[in-house]
Structure formats: structure tokens, C-alpha cells
Amino acid sequence: MACATDYYDDLETRLNGIIATLEGIFTSMEVREVAEFIGNREYGIGVETIVDIALEENKALPQSVIDELRDICRTMDVAVPDGFDEIGVRSPRPLGPLG
Secondary structure (H helix, E strand, O other), rough: OOOHHHHHHHHHHHHHHHHHHOOOOOHHHHHHHHHHHHHHOOOHHHHHHHHHHHHOOOOOOOOHHHHHHHHHHHHOOOOOOOOOOEEEEEEOOOOOOOO
């Protein structure tokens, strides 16, 4: 059973590293939402939530985070969430009518 524990501990450590990076990009409420899923070992939902927030709020993620999320999905043997390939190419939303 130590192997399964190591697997989940590794995923949680990696996802917590991503959460630390997101603290400068996501709002505190968004970070808490993701952290709650990770803390409850709902890793797939946590990854989906990161992607959903990035897409819905038009937030650009660093390439290092995108690469790590892709690798985490590979490690979990799950497909990347819908819209995943769009999060690296999005630009920040204009700040006003002149943009």
C-alpha cells in the first residue's frame, strides 16, 4: 500500500506547487476552490477547475504550469480537460473600450 500512498502524495505535492503559482494569477477565492479539491484528493476535479477558471476568466497560465498539468493528467492516465489546449494561447482581457 506504500506505493499507492506515494503516488497520491506525489500528485498532491505537484498540485500544491501549481496552487502556489496560481496565487499570483487567480483570486484568493479561486485558489481556495482549487485547494479544497486537492485537499480532498479530488485531483482530477482540481485540474478541471484550474482549466475552467483559466478559460472562463481569460487568465493566462505560465507554460510551466500548463506543462505540469499535462504531465499530471498523463500520470493519472486521464485525458486533459476540455479546452486545455486553449489556456496557453489566451491573452488577457482588454481593460476598457479602447482596450
